[in-house]
Amino acid sequence: MTDIVLYFATMIGIYTIAAIGLNFQYGIAGLINFGVVGFFAIGAYTSGLLTLAGVPVWAGLLAGALMAGLVSALIALPTQRLNVHYWAITTVGLAEVIRLILLNEDWLTRGSFGLVGIPRPLDAIVPAGYQTAAFCGLVWLLAIACYLALRLLVSSPFGRVLKAVREENDLALSLGKPVFSIKVRALAIGGLLIGLAGALYAHYLTFISPADFLPTVTIIIWAMVMIGGRGNLAASVVGVAVVTVFLNSTRFLKDVIALDPQMIASLRMVVIGLLIMAIVVYRPDGLFPERKKELADGDTHAGR
Amino acid sequence: MATPMLAVERLSKSFSGFHALQDVSLEVAERSIVGLVGPNGCGKSTLFNCVSGFLPFDSGQVRFRGEQIGGMAPHRIARLGLVRTFQNGHATKRMTVLENMLMAAAGQTGELPLQALLRRAAIRTQQTAQLGRAREILETLKLTRVANEYAGNLSGGQQKLLALGRAVMCDADLIMLDEPAAGVNPTLVREFVSMVRDLRDRSAKTFLIIEHDMKFISGACDHVFVLSAGRNLSSGTPAQMQRDPRVLEVYLGKRHAAVA
Amino acid sequence: MNLTQILINSLVRASELGLIAMGVTLVFSLLRFANFAHGELALIGAYLAYALSAAGLDLWLAIPLSAVATGFIAVAIDKALFARVRTAPGLVLLVASMGLSLFLKNIVGAIWGTKSYSFEGSLARSFSFAGGFITSTQVTILVVSVIAMLCFHLLLSHTRLGRAMRALADDSELARARGIRVEAIISRVWFIVGSYAALGGALIGLETVISLELGYSVILPAFAAAVLGGIGSVHGAMLGALIIGLAENIVLAIDWSFLPFAFGPLYIDTGYKLAVAFLVMVAVLILRPRGLFQGTSGD
Numbered sequence: 001m002t003d004i005v006l007y008f009a010t011m012i013g014i015y016t017i018a019a020i021g022l023n024f025q026y027g028i029a030g031l032i033n034f035g036v037v038g039f040f041a042i043g044a045y046t047s048g049l050l051t052l053a054g055v056p057v058w059a060g061l062l063a064g065a066l067m068a069g070l071v072s073a074l075i076a077l078p079t080q081r082l083n084v085h086y087w088a089i090t091t092v093g094l095a096e097v098i099r100l101i102l103l104n105e106d107w108l109t110r111g112s113f114g115l116v117g118i119p120r121p122l123d124a125i126v127p128a129g130y131q132t133a134a135f136c137g138l139v140w141l142l143a144i145a146c147y148l149a150l151r152l153l154v155s156s157p158f159g160r161v162l163k164a165v166r167e168e169n170d171l172a173l174s175l176g177k178p179v180f181s182i183k184v185r186a187l188a189i190g191g192l193l194i195g196l197a198g199a200l201y202a203h204y205l206t207f208i209s210p211a212d213f214l215p216t217v218t219i220i221i222w223a224m225v226m227i228g229g230r231g232n233l234a235a236s237v238v239g240v241a242v243v244t245v246f247l248n249s250t251r252f253l254k255d256v257i258a259l260d261p262q263m264i265a266s267l268r269m270v271v272i273g274l275l276i277m278a279i280v281v282y283r284p285d286g287l288f289p290e291r292k293k294e295l296a297d298g299d300t301h302a303g304r
Numbered sequence: 305m306a307t308p309m310l311a312v313e314r315l316s317k318s319f320s321g322f323h324a325l326q327d328v329s330l331e332v333a334e335r336s337i338v339g340l341v342g343p344n345g346c347g348k349s350t351l352f353n354c355v356s357g358f359l360p361f362d363s364g365q366v367r368f369r370g371e372q373i374g375g376m377a378p379h380r381i382a383r384l385g386l387v388r389t390f391q392n393g394h395a396t397k398r399m400t401v402l403e404n405m406l407m408a409a410a411g412q413t414g415e416l417p418l419q420a421l422l423r424r425a426a427i428r429t430q431q432t433a434q435l436g437r438a439r440e441i442l443e444t445l446k447l448t449r450v451a452n453e454y455a456g457n458l459s460g461g462q463q464k465l466l467a468l469g470r471a472v473m474c475d476a477d478l479i480m481l482d483e484p485a486a487g488v489n490p491t492l493v494r495e496f497v498s499m500v501r502d503l504r505d506r507s508a509k510t511f512l513i514i515e516h517d518m519k520f521i522s523g524a525c526d527h528v529f530v531l532s533a534g535r536n537l538s539s540g541t542p543a544q545m546q547r548d549p550r551v552l553e554v555y556l557g558k559r560h561a562a563v564a
Numbered sequence: 565m566n567l568t569q570i571l572i573n574s575l576v577r578a579s580e581l582g583l584i585a586m587g588v589t590l591v592f593s594l595l596r597f598a599n600f601a602h603g604e605l606a607l608i609g610a611y612l613a614y615a616l617s618a619a620g621l622d623l624w625l626a627i628p629l630s631a632v633a634t635g636f637i638a639v640a641i642d643k644a645l646f647a648r649v650r651t652a653p654g655l656v657l658l659v660a661s662m663g664l665s666l667f668l669k670n671i672v673g674a675i676w677g678t679k680s681y682s683f684e685g686s687l688a689r690s691f692s693f694a695g696g697f698i699t700s701t702q703v704t705i706l707v708v709s710v711i712a713m714l715c716f717h718l719l720l721s722h723t724r725l726g727r728a729m730r731a732l733a734d735d736s737e738l739a740r741a742r743g744i745r746v747e748a749i750i751s752r753v754w755f756i757v758g759s760y761a762a763l764g765g766a767l768i769g770l771e772t773v774i775s776l777e778l779g780y781s782v783i784l785p786a787f788a789a790a791v792l793g794g795i796g797s798v799h800g801a802m803l804g805a806l807i808i809g810l811a812e813n814i815v816l817a818i819d820w821s822f823l824p825f826a827f828g829p830l831y832i833d834t835g836y837k838l839a840v841a842f843l844v845m846v847a848v849l850i851l852r853p854r855g856l857f858q859g860t861s862g863d
Contacts, residue, residue: 093842156420167396176382269670276663
């Protein structure tokens with residue numbers, strides 16, 4: 001029983017990091033990133049490959065995050081002047097190219113065989129029996145740290161500029177804000193978190209392959225962000241929990257309903273797709289909309 | 305003869321064959337309030353966009369305080385001290401009036417992510433000072449009541465006042481207002497005029513204002529440039545323009561055409 | 565791989581892509597968003613055609629019927645989803661279309677499962693032609709798409725609907741003011757793009773296999789073709805499709821060993837076919853965002 005709880009807790013923690021990263025890019029900065037899974041994969045493979053080569057796990061995690069952040073910034077540089085639709089298409093393409101590289105460059109990534117035996121951090125220092133719990137604790141420690149850092153950013157002048165860029169791009173320009181550089185930074189920060197989540201994912205499962213990084217993952221993380229509340233970072237954990245529990249609990253449905261498990265898997269995704277569309281039409285701000293920031297004198301970190 | 309704060313020389317801009325602006329020139333002296341008028345479609349907004357860097361222009365020169373700003377990115381021009389407002393207000397739907405004001409402040413610490421994370425004490429002090437200044441400005445603009453309202457929920461007139469407030473907050477030297485009186489009730493227009501004059505007299509601000517409302521123009525402006533069909537038509541004091549036969553023809557002539 | 569074969573393969577690929585890309589560019593310019601679910605319309609068309617032919621219908625009936633059915637499905641989708649957010653900002657439409665693509669793909673998966681299918685009895689005869697080989701299937705594809713595109717060209721230039729579509733693309737406010745019933749036009753456009761995408765999907769299925777990945781595998785090249793041609797220009801999209809088809813085949817066929825860092829023969833793996841379209845698209849977006857054939861603004 002504890003195993004199942006720990007599994008859910010760890011997965012929710014990992015995806016929360018990715019979700020608040022995406023929510024930062026979309027909910028706060030208004031940038032559409034349809035290539036989330038690509039940065040997730042970069043984090044996973046960077047950390048996986050480095051740690052398999054002997055690098056300590058904490059360095060692998062850091063490297064995974066940094067690599068994903070760097071690629072986010074790099075892709076933003078030549079393309080951020082594009083309108084949101086072209087940018088969305090570009091990110092989709094990028095994620096797919098990343099997956100193709102992971103699949104085809106088997107001299108580096110072992111191709112479709114994937115990486116096996118990725119080391120778990122803490123396994124050396126924690127007695128057996130407590131290792132899964134320890135890892136779960138590590139994930140949540142990092143999740144909370146990331147959340148606090150993002151909250152700090154959002155309630156700072158940087159956060160205000162991001163919101164201005166999100167709402168009225170030209171207004172921000174007319175007041176002297178370097179909108180373009182700001183967008184690159186927002187994407188890099190979100191990318192850092194998504195990469196970290198990917199790295200944690202790799203170390204949790206200890207086995208990853210390109211098949212783990214299909215475009216469906218991007219759509220699932222989007223569903224998590226949209227359901228929780230765009231622009232509301234704390235609410236992302238709710239969205240993550242709802243989707244994770246839903247996706248995993250229906251596995252048990254096949255014992256109750258005599259349906260082919262493949263069909264159940266497809267129907268799960270049908271529901272997720274439906275949820276996204278419903279949210280977009282009926283409640284685009286999600287379950288917990290972004291809260292208004294009421295400022296009083298001497299007030300600095302009120303609000304979210 | 306002091307360098308004008310803004311000098312536009314023979315600016316031309318066309319869109320796929322349509323000549324929006326042809327050899328337009330104007331000057332705005334420091335601490336003056338200059339009006340830019342003309343019938344609809346004569347190129348006033350295009351001129352604003354070209355001067356403020358939002359639109360590239362084909363030929364001509366724009367100099368701000370003697371420095372060439374043609375081809376500069378809009379945010380760099382704004383940082384030099386030239387701030388423009390927009391006709392449609394660009395009201396932020398999910399940022400409050402105070403957030404707008406704080407955001408508008410120029411040169412603040414904490415707009416870079418690392419600064420935001422590490423220089424928390426400095427940011428706190430800065431925000432207290434900014435809030436004080438913002439509230440002062442909002443008070444003169446009579447927007448104190450709505451300080452914590454989303455900007456998008458304000459009335460049209462209030463949004464225009466907020467735009468002025470932002471420009472003041474960011475320490476702009478030349479404020480370019482795009483139709484500040486449009487959609488504003490007449491009493492508020494009078495107050496707007498006195499606010500603008502006040503800002504010029506007490507805070508040394510310079511203004512270039514696009515307007516259709518002649519009461520605003522005659523009440524506020526020292527000098528007026530009249531455009532017609534993308535070209536300079538005339539210029540002078542508001543009183544002179546109201547008597548200028550060329551100006552009258554362009555305005556009355558249009559009315560005749562509409563009736564026919 | 566000889567030049568003739570490359571040309572033949574490129575033309576066939578371009579025909580299939582063009583049918584889908586023209587829909588992408590139309591929706592982008594009329595409804596002002598990039599429709600990520602467009603590939604799934606092709607997917608539906610392929611599966612419906614398969615289902616009809618497996619039920620005994622001749623291919624020449626199954627494919628057109630599936631195109632018509634998908635056309636209606638596209639109209640229904642618009643009414644149920646996009647019409648409700650017609651005035652929403654682009655971000656919203658994009659996210660909605662993303663959810664839609666997941667939804668549609670998995671409905672198909674729920675009904676037909678995840679295995680791939682082939683049209684039965686489609687034994688292709690191979691002809692040698694100017695140094696290369698062309699199959700009867702490929703000839704069919706070329707002929708069908710040329711006819712389809714000609715029909716569309718006639719529709720666009722000689723009918724009231726076509727004129728209304730062009731007016732709407734240029735300026736929807738003005739079009740409305742001139743009395744054009746926008747919603748009716750939009751429905752008709754969805755019918756057209758739905759049926760054309762379905763046709764493209766069925767033809768792809770005819771040439772290769774019918775699998776759940778069909779939608780996803782065409783959406784990027786279709787966007788690339790539409791961007792290349794300039795959003796809003798259907799002729800541009802068709803030319804864009806040709807360029808993408810050529811690019812894919814040429815890039816994969818040539819030996820890149822002339823590059824300074826290559827030692828020995830260097831071929832790009834066919835697994836990278838999608839990457840070619842992506843790179844071409846990014847290059848165009850960076851260098852000439854309005855496309856090669858100046859379409860209307862995609863903003």
